[in-house]
Amino acid sequence: MSESSLFLQFLFSGLTAGAIYALVALGFCVVENSLRIVNFAQGDFLTLGGFFMTTFLLSLKIPWPLAALCSILAVGLCGYLLERIALRSAKTHDPLTLIFITIGASIFIRGLIKLFWGKNPRIFPPLITGEPIRLLGASLTRESLLILAVGFFCVTILHLFYRVSRSGKALRAVAYSPRAAALIGLPVGFLNSVSFFLAGALGAVAGLLIVPVTGVSFDTGVILGLKGYAASVLGGYGSFPGAIAGGLLLGVMEALVAGFISSGFRDVFAFALLFCVLAIKPSGLFGTHEEERV
Amino acid sequence: MKKCGLWGLVSIFLFLIFSGSLAAKEPIKIGAFFALSGPAAFIGTPTKLVAEMAVAEINKKGGINGRPLELVIGDTEGDPSKAVAIAKRFIYKDKVVAIIGPTRTGTGMAVKPIVEAARVPTIMTVGGDPVIMGGKFGSYRYVFKTPQRSSTAVRKIYQYLKKKGLTRIAILTATDGFGKDGRKWLKKLAPEYGLTIVAEEAFNPRDTDMTAQLAKVWKENPQALVAWTIGPAGAIVAKNVKQLGITAPLFQCHGLPDPKYIELAGPASEGNLMPSTKLMAWEQLPDTDPQKPVIAHFVHLYKEVYHYDRRFPINTHSGYAWDAIMILARALEKVGPDREKLREAIENTKGYVGISGVYNITPEDHNGLDESSMIIVKIVKGHWVLEDY
Incomplete structure (x- = not known):
């Protein structure tokens, strides 16, 4: 394998991992765009999506597309319930309290997963299979391509939804000022639930794509959640194009560090980068000013 | 009167239970x-x-x-x-x-x-x-x-490699305690069996893709790959090996022989080799093996x-x-x-x-x-x- 194809291989490796980080990051953004909090259960939505899929696809023998839809709706519902039951009953807008609740929810979800699905890792077959695509001596699996495509599809839909549709604008209004939104008659609580539904659904989508590649165990979402968070901070917390850019950038940089420097430094690098972004440019790559949000 | 009889029966029964447990020796x-x-x-x-x-x-x-x-x-x-x-x-x-x-x-x-x-x-x-x-x-x-011991598993792999005349190997180990332990023994024992480690890489057991490391070691043309990790990461290594079209045989460590591995790695597990206890293939053991009946009873x-x-x-x-x-x-x-x-x-x-x-x-x-x-x-x-x- 020549140097140039080696570089290309690192790039492909990074894009695959990065696309997943990006999907997780999108989930963070959705919540940021209504409740303005960090939802630390985002990674566990991914795990839940994977486990629901094993049940629907393998135990209940539902065909792939329908099982996927059921899983997405199921995890969306979990997100909805999380907001409706845990967050709203806290009766506060204090971000710190709400963030702590999401951390608690994350531990709770992992406990439930262990209870219902056990402690062993699981896996299900991917939607598309086939020989990997070879390009200049490097290879990229079809699954990776699918992950990338779905990532871009999701960001386009979300971008349009938030910028063009009335409901999307309403969600952003809630983010800007829950009080003012309530005053003009927007159902703030309901809109918050909707954004958590979306976050859950996006988490499930990420799970559906990554689990056929890596398998899923109850703690799969922990590290992916953290990486997704790092990616969304890198891209500018709350920005959808930023989430995609941040995810892919983080994935590629990690792979290059692992390839050219040392694989041991991969995670150190990711979190050092997060630290630097927070310290030097907290608004990230695509971060916008408050005034421009609505 | 009927009630008395019933109570009498119960008390006799209880007496029997307690005296019985008193008589049994302390666990x-x-x-x-x-x-x-x-x-x-x-x-x-x-x-x-x-x-x-x-x-x-x-x-x-x-x-x-x-x-x-x-x-x-x-x-x-x-x-x-x-x-x-x-x-x-x-x-x-x-x-x-x-x-x-x-x-x-x-x-x-x-x-x-x-x-x-x-x-x-x-x-x-x-x-x-x-x-x-x-x-x-x-x-x-x-x-x-x-x-x-990890070293016993390493020796088992190395004996096999020596028997097959393979001398150039690449190692990929996890960055956790288990992986580091394996790495130490893989490096230490290689000269004893006349093996050369031509490339070594590490990966985090929580990583979702190891193609970068695998591409790097494959560049050195090893005759065999030895991966040292437990859990789902081993299956990802196997999939990435097939994805890159690596033709050298892949050895996994003694922690992975488990039906779960085949489930997670799918068709990519085909041809993978690993050192294992005799449990994994006990039915194929020769009848002279003293462990065979013991394992049969356990199974x-x-x-x-x-x-x-x-x-x-x-x-x-x-x-x-x-x-x-x-x-x-x-x-x-x-x-x-x-x-x-x-x-x-x-x-x-x-x-x-x-x-x-x-x-x-x-x-x-x-x-x-x-x-x-x-x-x-x-x-x-x-x-x-x-x-x-």
């Missing part, structure tokens, strides 16, 4: 702690079940010299500080005679100084070797372990009597807790529940034919298994095939 308490939750729970939970099965079988046959065994169970959650707390509870509150477990090398190392200081014989089911290594790892007078109990197989299909680790309990029981039978004498008796275990091998424990070797306890298995069409005996 011998053994502390047993495993990672029943946390990331290593998929290993810890079946280990506990097997330990309970072994104890139930012993008690069914009348216990140890008439006294039944009693397991006091603890959950380490794979957390060293919790393991230490439980070990102290076992020793000072429950006053156990001996301890079985824990599951992870990290928890084992945390518990080691505690049991050494309290002089409690402890048979661990951990993978890593430092628990039974002296020098900078502390003393190991009271600590034993039933799973093969029968596991599958048909206790029905553990549905929840935890048998893997290479399944027998370790059984062997730990049996070695302990043999020593107890010989010397009774005295910790000091027990330690000495365990240390003098000779020729115990177990599930994981024939144990010959010595003061220097607190494991007692060599390469002959292992086999090389190959995955052929989704089945475990005995490749080298």
